[in-house]
Amino acid sequence: MNLNQKSCSILKKLIEKEDIDVIEYDTDHGTVFLIDFGIKNEFHEDVGEKIAKVCMGSLGSVKINDNEIYVKIPKNPSIATMSCQMAGWSIKLNRINALGSGPARILAKKPSSIIERIGYHEKSDRALLILELETDVFPSVNVCRNILIETEANELYIPIFKIKSTTGLINIMARVVEVGIFRLYNLDYDINGIRYAEGRCIIPELDDDIMFKSNDAIIYNGRVKIEVNEWNPELAERAIFSSSKFYGKSFREIFEQCGCDFYNINPDIFAPAVLEVEDISSGEVYRAGKCHSP
Known part of the structure; x- marks a missing residue:
């Protein structure tokens, strides 16, 4: 079970299907891919459901029906929620802190107290971290590089969106x-x-x-x-x-x-x-x- 690898694969298929532009940063520690899911772009509910899924390390599913959200986690709910989905990684962007979630938290052990208590660990050459932003300012190359270093991965995928977006709303409710x-x-x-x-x-x-x-x-x-x-x-x-x-x-x-x-x-x-x-x-x-x- 490699949650980062599986989640990155799901994300890449979504990017191809929706024909989404990707910002690529090449650093001395690897490559970072920034994907806008709710800053300058706006997407339909299906995309938000998929982002909520990969935020749980692909362990859960999210569906919206009649203005109500339904979440199911058939296996390993503690890992899906506390080790992945929880916004447990505070990322400093200039003077503002962004909320980081997703399976990359397992790689970086953020926060270590929760990751250790759950007890699930993995190593991966690909990592996925979701960033919830309060402004339209994208993370800098240096910020992305520092995140990549902490995950010890070679590739880092970062879906980004504002809380005040369709994707943001679905991910909060999920x-x-x-x-x-x-x-x-x-x-x-x-x-x-x-x-x-x-x-x-x-x-x-x-x-x-x-x-x-x-x-x-x-x-x-x-x-x-x-x-x-x-x-x-x-x-x-x-x-x-x-x-x-x-x-x-x-x-x-x-x-x-x-x-x-x-x-x-x-x-x-x-x-x-x-x-x-x-x-x-x-x-x-x-x-x-x-x-x-x-």
């Missing part, structure tokens, strides 16, 4: 399952015991406030289902957003209270509205939470 697993991770549950995961959430309208609306949608209306080998019944109620001290506040309020820095946000904020757990060993099913409006 994290509904990741939010649920991240919450369990913070509750010290052994997330490697999760055998299957799926989630769904209504997609808000794309506008200038989409970063806030998308996160509100997940924490107040996101629904996650997991299958596990062993479960503590007391965890379900603790793993939903209504148990958080921030419940009742909008994501905008929470974001502003932490100085508008994504990496300063209290992790207790990230939890789904509803969690359903099926314990495969016992056959018991546990449900907690309900959907609300912020």
Whole structure:
């Protein structure tokens, strides 16, 4: 299982199919390919679904139907979400930090605490890192070179997009399952015991406030289902957003209270509205939470 190789192959086929221009940087450590999926270019939902798939190391699938997003991860949900999809790599672009996600995080061990706890490692001559940007400014050659060095790969593919784009919106909403697993991770549950995961959430309208609306949608209306080998019944109620001290506040309020820095946000904020757990060993099913409006 080489998630970077497989994800890069899927991405290359998408680039060819959509006839997307690629910016190529040749460096002394290898080649970097920048692909615009939502800065100057705008794409349909199918492209956003594919980018969300490779962001999970190709371990999951994403589909949009009737303005609702559906995510399924049939195998290795902890690796797909926490080792790949999570925006766990802060990339400095001039004075602004971009959010880095995708299987290249495994190669660079970003952050090392999570990568080591999940325990999945790989080496690859090709790496894929997704960058979510706040501006129209593309990463410089030097920034890309530094990322490439940290992955120790020969080729680095970087799909880039603004959060305020169709691709950006889909990729945020596709994290509904990741939010649920991240919450369990913070509750010290052994997330490697999760055998299957799926989630769904209504997609808000794309506008200038989409970063806030998308996160509100997940924490107040996101629904996650997991299958596990062993479960503590007391965890379900603790793993939903209504148990958080921030419940009742909008994501905008929470974001502003932490100085508008994504990496300063209290992790207790990230939890789904509803969690359903099926314990495969016992056959018991546990449900907690309900959907609300912020």
